Amino acid sequence: MSDHLSPEEVKKHVTIYVRVFMALAALTIITVAISYLHLPILAAVGVALLIASFKGSLVAAYFMHLAQEKKIILYPLILVFFFFIVLLIIPTLSRF
Amino acid sequence: MSDAAEIRFISKPHPITGVTNSKLGVWCFLASEVMLFGGLFSAYILLRIGATEWPHGSTILNVPLATLNTMILIVSSVTMVMSWASLALKNFSKYRFYMAITILLGIAFLVVKSFEYAHKFEHHHYPSTNNFYGIYFTLTGLHGLHVIGGIFLNLYLLLPGSKLWKTNPEQFMGRVEAAGLYWHFVDLVWIFLFPTLYLL
Numbered sequence: 001m002s003d004h005l006s007p008e009e010v011k012k013h014v015t016i017y018v019r020v021f022m023a024l025a026a027l028t029i030i031t032v033a034i035s036y037l038h039l040p041i042l043a044a045v046g047v048a049l050l051i052a053s054f055k056g057s058l059v060a061a062y063f064m065h066l067a068q069e070k071k072i073i074l075y076p077l078i079l080v081f082f083f084f085i086v087l088l089i090i091p092t093l094s095r096f
Numbered sequence: 097m098s099d100a101a102e103i104r105f106i107s108k109p110h111p112i113t114g115v116t117n118s119k120l121g122v123w124c125f126l127a128s129e130v131m132l133f134g135g136l137f138s139a140y141i142l143l144r145i146g147a148t149e150w151p152h153g154s155t156i157l158n159v160p161l162a163t164l165n166t167m168i169l170i171v172s173s174v175t176m177v178m179s180w181a182s183l184a185l186k187n188f189s190k191y192r193f194y195m196a197i198t199i200l201l202g203i204a205f206l207v208v209k210s211f212e213y214a215h216k217f218e219h220h221h222y223p224s225t226n227n228f229y230g231i232y233f234t235l236t237g238l239h240g241l242h243v244i245g246g247i248f249l250n251l252y253l254l255l256p257g258s259k260l261w262k263t264n265p266e267q268f269m270g271r272v273e274a275a276g277l278y279w280h281f282v283d284l285v286w287i288f289l290f291p292t293l294y295l296l
Binding site: 005007010011013014017018020021024025028031032035041044045048049051052055056059060063064069070072073076077080081083084087088090091092094 | 113114115119120123124127130131134135137138139141142145146154159163166167170171173174176177178181184185276277280281283284287288290291292295296
């Protein structure tokens with residue numbers, strides 16, 4: 001993310017922030033509403049994690065400016081994301 | 097000699113990386129934080145898979161209060177990024193306004209959380225009660241500590257640390273952006289904690 005933005009660019013960013021906020025608020029309500037449907041556990045986990053991942057991506061891409069960030073920051077994060085997923089998969093292997 | 101002790105490229109991007117050293121440093125710190133919480137999420141999955149019975153979060157936790165806290169953190173993320181945008185627009189008074197709101201929202205989050213904890217303790221539900229409460233208090237407690245840390249960091253940038261705006265606005269903006277990255281990360285963690293603990 002460039003540290004030298006023109007006032008017009010900053011104002012465009014602010015518009016995006018407001019839109020992202022509305023999306024996050026709506027997705028939070030949807031997440032809670034879906035939980036009251038009492039879906040089977042696998043479907044419930046899938047839907048909840050899908051929505052949470054989308055919300056997390058919005059925060060990272062726009063509030064944390066990752067969508068416009070340099071590759072030197074993106075590459076280590078991709079590596080971390082990979083190992084984070086590995087950490088989540090390891091305990092499920094105990095079932096097999 | 098004083099130049100030798102100076103940390104370089106904290107305001108200007110490093111010619112090789114293209115980003116400031118401070119921003120790269122904050123992202124490396126956040127990467128380590130991902131692994132910290134990742135380890136605990138991994139423990140949660142292991143405990144849940146290994147349990148013969150696991151309570152549905154909504155039956156023993158307060159979903160409306162947690163939903164309120166989710167909204168509080170999301171709004172605080174917006175006010176945090178607005179405080180940075182206000183500095184980019186050279187509007188210092190707006191910066192202070194948005195930063196103060198961010199701090200108040202952080203405190204509001206902790207107040208709501210303390211109500212939840214107090215309710216659990218009243219009913220003699222402690223981390224030692226069972227595995228669910230063990231991982232619930234560990235994850236939310238560690239997250240709460242991060243919120244407390246963020247509030248102190250933001251308080252510093254609102255009060256004594258804001259003097260830097262007059263002498264080195266570029267560096268001050270970098271600090272606010274770094275604090276923002278941390279605050280958004282705390283919000284991001286909650287976005288995953290909320291459905292995991294309360295709704296599944």
